[in-house]
Amino acid sequence: MSFPPPLIIDLDGTLIKTDMLHESALRALRDRPVSLLRIPKWLAQGKAVLKQHLASSLVFDPESLPYNEELLCWLKQQKKEGRTLILCTASDRSIADAIGAHLGIFDEVMASDGNINLSGSHKADSLEARFGRGGFDYAGNSSVDLAVWRKARRAIVVNAKADLPSKAAECCEVETVFPPVKNGVRVWRRVLRMHQWMKNVLLFVPFIAGHQLNDMDTWLSLIVAFISFSLCASAVYIANDLFDLESDRQHARKRTRPFASGVVPIWNGVLLAPLLLLSSYLLAFFVGGAFIPWLTAYFLLTCAYSWGLKRLMLVDCLVLAILYTLRIIAGAAAAELILSFWLLAFSVFLFLSLAFVKRYAELEVQILSGKKKVHGRGYYTSDAPLIQTLGITAGYASVLVLALYLNSAQVLTLYQMPEIVWGAVPVMLFWVSWMWMQAHRGNMHDDPLVFAVKDKASLCAGVVFVAVLTLGTVMQPW
Numbered sequence: 001m002s003f004p005p006p007l008i009i010d011l012d013g014t015l016i017k018t019d020m021l022h023e024s025a026l027r028a029l030r031d032r033p034v035s036l037l038r039i040p041k042w043l044a045q046g047k048a049v050l051k052q053h054l055a056s057s058l059v060f061d062p063e064s065l066p067y068n069e070e071l072l073c074w075l076k077q078q079k080k081e082g083r084t085l086i087l088c089t090a091s092d093r094s095i096a097d098a099i100g101a102h103l104g105i106f107d108e109v110m111a112s113d114g115n116i117n118l119s120g121s122h123k124a125d126s127l128e129a130r131f132g133r134g135g136f137d138y139a140g141n142s143s144v145d146l147a148v149w150r151k152a153r154r155a156i157v158v159n160a161k162a163d164l165p166s167k168a169a170e171c172c173e174v175e176t177v178f179p180p181v182k183n184g185v186r187v188w189r190r191v192l193r194m195h196q197w198m199k200n201v202l203l204f205v206p207f208i209a210g211h212q213l214n215d216m217d218t219w220l221s222l223i224v225a226f227i228s229f230s231l232c233a234s235a236v237y238i239a240n241d242l243f244d245l246e247s248d249r250q251h252a253r254k255r256t257r258p259f260a261s262g263v264v265p266i267w268n269g270v271l272l273a274p275l276l277l278l279s280s281y282l283l284a285f286f287v288g289g290a291f292i293p294w295l296t297a298y299f300l301l302t303c304a305y306s307w308g309l310k311r312l313m314l315v316d317c318l319v320l321a322i323l324y325t326l327r328i329i330a331g332a333a334a335a336e337l338i339l340s341f342w343l344l345a346f347s348v349f350l351f352l353s354l355a356f357v358k359r360y361a362e363l364e365v366q367i368l369s370g371k372k373k374v375h376g377r378g379y380y381t382s383d384a385p386l387i388q389t390l391g392i393t394a395g396y397a398s399v400l401v402l403a404l405y406l407n408s409a410q411v412l413t414l415y416q417m418p419e420i421v422w423g424a425v426p427v428m429l430f431w432v433s434w435m436w437m438q439a440h441r442g443n444m445h446d447d448p449l450v451f452a453v454k455d456k457a458s459l460c461a462g463v464v465f466v467a468v469l470t471l472g473t474v475m476q477p478w
C-alpha cells in the first residue's frame with residue numbers, strides 16, 4: 001500500500017489570512033516604538049534575524065488569528081486520511097510553534113530560526129533536501145512560492161492572484177485552488193468606516209446654531225472641511241484598526257473588520273492611512289483660518305487615544321467626549337464664528353454621556369460572554385453599574401445646560417418665540433433616557449451615534465427637536 005507524499009503548508013497568507021511579520025512590526029510600533037530604530041541593524045544581519053527580534057516579544061493568541069477556514073477543513077480531512085502534514089513557514093519558529101500547537105494537526109513544524117529565512121529558494125532547497133525532488137505537495141499563496149512548486153509534485157494554490165494558478169501549473173500539477181475573497185466597494189467602505197463620517201456633520205452645528213444659513217461661501221468652506229475631517233478620521237480609524245488587531249479579534253462583532261479578519265492585507269492599511277492624511281491636509285489648506293490647528297489637535301488626540309489613552313479607565317471616555325466636541329470647535333473655526341459657551345458646555349456633557357454609553361455597551365457584551373476584564377481596556381465588567389450612573393448623570397447635566405441657555409439673553413436675540421424653544425428640553429430628556437434604556441436592555445450599537453441614526457425613536461426625537469427650534473425662530477409673537 002502506497003501513501004501519498006507529505007503535504008507542506010505555508011503559513012502567512014495561506015493558512016492564515018495575515019502576515020505575522022507585519023503584525024509583529026505593528027505591535028513593536030505600538031508598544032516599543034524606539035525598538036524600530038534597530039530594524040536597519042537587524043535587517044543588515046538578515047531577514048531571519050529581523051523576524052526573530054520582532055517575534056521575541058510578540059504575545060498573541062493563536063486561537064484568534066484569521067484562519068483560512070476552507071483550507072483548514074480540507075487539511076483536517078487530509079489528516080484523517082492519514083496524510084503527513086508539515087507547517088513550513090518563513091515566520092519565526094516561536095510564532096510557528098505556537099500556531100502548530102494550537103491547531104494540533106501538524107506532524108512537524110519548519111520555520112525561520114534566526115539563521116535561515118525559510119522563504120523562496122531557501123524553503124525549496126530545504127524541502128528538496130528533506131523529501132527529494134517531487135517528493136512532496138505544497139500549499140502556498142504567492143509568486144515567491146513558485147520556487148517551491150518547481151521542486152514539488154503538486155501545487156495547492158490558496159488565496160492568490162488570478163494569474164498565479166497558471167504560473168504554478170508551469171512548475172507542477174495543480175491539485176486544487178482555494179480562491180481569494182474579492183474585495184468590493186463594500187469592503188473598502190468598511191476600511192474607511194464611511195458610516196462614521198456622519199459624526200462630522202457636527203462641523204455644521206455652530207453655523208446652524210448661529211442662524212447663518214444664507215452665507216453660501218461659508219457653506220462651501222464647511223463642505224470642504226467636512227471632507228477633510230472625514231479623510232483624517234478614516235486615516236486614524238485605519239491606524240486604530242491596525243494597532244488593535246488582537247483586541248478586535250476577541251470581540252464578537254469587531255472580529256469581522258477588514259484587517260482583523262484578514263480580508264484586507266495589513267500593508268494596504270499602512271500605505272492608505274498616510275495618503276488619506278495627506279489628502280485631508282491639502283483640503284484643509286483651502287479652508288484656511290484656524291481650521292488647520294483644530295484638525296491637527298483632533299488628529300494628535302485621536303492618535304494618542306489609539307496609542308494608549310483608550311486603555312486608561314475614565315480617561316478614555318473623557319477623550320472621546322473631547323474628540324466629539326473638537327468637531328464642533330473645528331466647525332466654528334471653518335465658519336469663522338465665535339463659539340458659544342453654552343454650546344460648548346452642552347456638547348461636552350452630552351458627548352461624555354454618549355462615551356459612557358459606548359463603554360457600557362461594550363461591558364454588557366463582555367458580561368454576556370462571561371469575561372471579568374475587557375481586553376485592551378482599563379475596565380472590569382463589574383464596573384458597568386457605575387459607568388451607567390456616571391453616563392446618565394452627564395446626560396442630564398447636558399439637558400440642564402440647555403435649560404439654563406434658554407433663560408439667557410442670547411436666546412432673545414436668536415429666536416422670535418423663546419417660549420416654544422423650551423420644548424427642546426423634554427425632547428432631550430426623552431432622548432438621553434431612551435439611549436440609556438436601550439443600552440441597559442443590550443440593544444445599543446458600539447457607537448451610539450451610529451445607533452441613533454438608525455433608531456426610529458431617536459430619529460423622531462431629532463425631527464421634533466429641529467421642528468421646535470425652527471418654529472421658535474420663524475414664528476412671530478402672539
